[in-house]
Amino acid sequence: MAERLRMDAEYLELRTKHPFVIARGGRSEYRTVWVKLRDVDGNEGWGEAAPSKFYGETAETIMAALPHLEGALPSDPFDLEETERRLEGTMRYNAAARSAVSAALHDLAAKRLGIPLYRMWGLDPAKAPRSTFTIGLDTPERIREKVKEAAEYPVLKVKLGGAHDVDILRAIRETTDREVRVDANCGWTVKQAIAMLPVLREFGVTVLEQPLPPSQLDGLGEITRRATIPVIADESCETAADIPALVGRVDGINIKLAKCGGLREALRMIAVARTHGMVVMVGCMIESSLAITAAAHFTPLVDIVDLDGAALLANDPFVGAGIAGGQVTLPDGPGLGVRRR
Numbered sequence: 001m002a003e004r005l006r007m008d009a010e011y012l013e014l015r016t017k018h019p020f021v022i023a024r025g026g027r028s029e030y031r032t033v034w035v036k037l038r039d040v041d042g043n044e045g046w047g048e049a050a051p052s053k054f055y056g057e058t059a060e061t062i063m064a065a066l067p068h069l070e071g072a073l074p075s076d077p078f079d080l081e082e083t084e085r086r087l088e089g090t091m092r093y094n095a096a097a098r099s100a101v102s103a104a105l106h107d108l109a110a111k112r113l114g115i116p117l118y119r120m121w122g123l124d125p126a127k128a129p130r131s132t133f134t135i136g137l138d139t140p141e142r143i144r145e146k147v148k149e150a151a152e153y154p155v156l157k158v159k160l161g162g163a164h165d166v167d168i169l170r171a172i173r174e175t176t177d178r179e180v181r182v183d184a185n186c187g188w189t190v191k192q193a194i195a196m197l198p199v200l201r202e203f204g205v206t207v208l209e210q211p212l213p214p215s216q217l218d219g220l221g222e223i224t225r226r227a228t229i230p231v232i233a234d235e236s237c238e239t240a241a242d243i244p245a246l247v248g249r250v251d252g253i254n255i256k257l258a259k260c261g262g263l264r265e266a267l268r269m270i271a272v273a274r275t276h277g278m279v280v281m282v283g284c285m286i287e288s289s290l291a292i293t294a295a296a297h298f299t300p301l302v303d304i305v306d307l308d309g310a311a312l313l314a315n316d317p318f319v320g321a322g323i324a325g326g327q328v329t330l331p332d333g334p335g336l337g338v339r340r341r
């Protein structure tokens with residue numbers, strides 16, 4: 001009889017050290033879902049689904065989607081490519097839920113081989129770039145404190161798109177001369193973004209992420225033409241299929257597992273972006289070290305890493321990939337190499 005994988009799931013209640021605020025709003029309490037697959041020999045594969053209302057998911061929709069996805073599980077955990085397609089065919093959207101199942105299957109497959117996932121993919125963990133650490137929207141006063149608290153991180157990512165963007169950049173530059181990248185999270189109009197370009201230059205910003213709402217691709221193209229720094233599409237780029245329309249309009253793309261739906265799709269996005277000479281970034285949600293580690297395994301393939309989701313937490317339930325001192329370190333245990341704290 002064919003082997004059957006069993007699925008279990010439970011909620012994880014996460015808390016950030018500070019309320020985390022971006023252009024769309026913010027909070028301190030986050031609920032994600034821990035997905036566990038078990039094979040007949042008792043091997044376990046783990047994944048985490050971090051919902052984003054922006055992409056139409058909550059922890060509760062993830063929990064409701066999982067029994068449907070369980071029906072699409074393979075009998076052979078190495079059947080990764082076909083399974084991801086089948087998960088997508090079973091349930092469109094629900095990318096975070098699907099990505100947790102994909103991560104758990106990859107964890108299980110690499111554990112059965114007794115090797116880390118990055119080794120299963122033939123990647124050199126020493127090639128992982130440094131990760132940024134994010135400073136959310138706040139008052140200039142609090143921003144100065146947060147920048148000081150983040151002293152160990154050599155590259156900062158600053159959330160803009162609110163009413164006090166120039167004040168925030170000034171507060172940061174008064175506090176540090178570290179590298180600063182900016183994410184406007186769709187918060188600007190074309191006119192505002194163009195007005196901000198000289199300001200970004202004045203404050204030495206090196207990367208601009210998603211200045212405009214997702215569908216404004218021509219506007220993105222106009223900003224990219226005028227910008228002297230790379231412009232990266234995040235909310236405008238969910239899966240590999242979004243990349244052709246972005247070619248020539250942005251310099252690069254930001255991959256997140258909770259947007260793209262799985263690790264195979266993430267690798268496909270890297271391949272497609274590279275074909276077009278684009279910069280490749282990997283980002284994250286507010287999520288524990290479990291989801292962060294799944295994404296960290298392919299960081300040797302990318303240029304820009306923003307995997308600080310777990311570093312922002314006060315109660316990370318897992319130990320896995322780290323970004324201490326800004327350097328991404330991959331665990332060398334089998335599979336994802338994640339364990340309970």
Ligand code: MG
Pocket residue numbers: 183185209210234235254283
């Ligand atoms: Mg972003």
